[in-house]
Amino acid sequence: MTEHHIPPAPATLRAAGAHLPAGWVCAYALGRLAEDRRDDAEDHLLRCAHCADAVDDAVRRGPYGARLDDLHRSLMDRVSGVPHPRPAPAPSSSARRPVPPPWLSATQGLRLSWLAAVACVCGLGVLFGRLSESPAPRLTLLLLAPVLPVLCVAGSYGGRADPFAEVTRTTPAGGLRILLLRTAQILVVCVPLLTGAAALMPRDGLPSYTSASWLLPCLTVTLATLLLSSYLGSWAAALTTGVGWLTLMYVLAEPLLGQPAAAGSDDRVVHVLEGIQLKLLDVVGTTVFALVSAVLAELLVLRRHDFSRLGAR
């Protein structure tokens, strides 16, 4: 590219968010940027990782890329004291395996024991449901479903379950970002498991809500746990939310315990469980869950820096 084809730099190059024009990047990488522009470009490159990466890529794609790689390898040999093997020729694009995104490496620590525990709860629920031919196990599983994922997050990653936590908390991604990623991973695994298990369990003709109706309470409980973990740490937050959810169940069940079973159902347990479900998932209950979720999400955004504060757990 010749100099007269290079577009002028934006007047706001020093402004936050501005980047070098592509022409400048190419010209700088090839050593052809005019001297009077070079100072501005270098000044910007020192402050802007995005443009530094762009120059890096342009250099590597350019005629000196292979030579730079050789230099890098020989430098690494000298630093490490071990001959660095020359890389094999790049495979053809059809043979190249897709490279997983780096954030995916953050999700591999999930403890199989916790995944197995959730699978066991679901499996036993299906087994009891099938054997008893009663809707009680299904209702119980659905009522407990919102707290199972948060306990799984705490058990897999909370407190001392993360062996690398001491370093993780000193990194930029070690706060809310990794917590959200791990929570999403658990939900991706747990929600289909719980939904599938509920679908396999007998309903006994009751006018039950679908398993999907429970996603909103599940979201509310998860958000409450995330928010509480910014104060208490993930284990204490999960336990607090779990106890709080069970207390809510008890409060909703108490008025039903003294009532006779509803017509068409002789089973008092089913009557009580179904009564709780009706109260939680009717229009009023669903609206409350939606509003509370919105408030919790807003609070979570406001408290996002507290997940990475000094001494955060």
Added chain:
Amino acid sequence: MIRTERLCVRRRGALVLDSVDLRLGPGVHALLGPNGSGKSTLLRVLATAAGPTEGAVTLLGRDPRVPAQRLEIRRRLGYLPQEFGLFPRYTVRDFLVYAAWLRDMPGGRIDRAVEASAARVGLTERLGHRTKTLSGGMKQRVGIAQAVVNSPELLLLDEPTVGLDPGQRARFHTLVRELGRTSCVLLSTHLMAEDVYDVCEDATVLVGGRVAFHGTLAALDSAGGYDALVPPE
């Protein structure tokens, strides 16, 4: 790069660090002291894993109490705690990619950085091995590799050579000396060992949470050496 003023840390009512004043620039610095002298606590505060009870800390010219500045510090920080674990099902490569991702490295640079950091500690051949198959010394090398994967401007190492054989120790010294040319490396150890004489330019000796000495190694020797400052355990 590191500046503390009257830094105090209390744990369960006990004063662990007492009015610690430090000013460290680029280079390799030793942090010495007997067990329980507050070295690890000081490193945790400098690594932004813990906050001071009193006093001020400035790292890389930034205030770690301010969220945006704390983020910038953490991007430029490498930290090897005395005790750490690895996810057993990760390969060495997975783990180093994870460490690089945690430090906000651009995706396009991670592969090269992972290979460079593995080469620096002699783990290139082990990149595909699961961490649970590694020996204690190799795990320590993975720990060092994760700490330098982002070519940190501030590198904090707590007892980094524990479990390393002499060859690896020499390689580690080369690595730390190289990093010390442009970065601030603080190396904590409870022994006045070869690590200190081989790579460090100066030393800070902590005794009972207070700075008992700060100066060059020659000045430390002139003052009677480490043993003269540290009461026998």
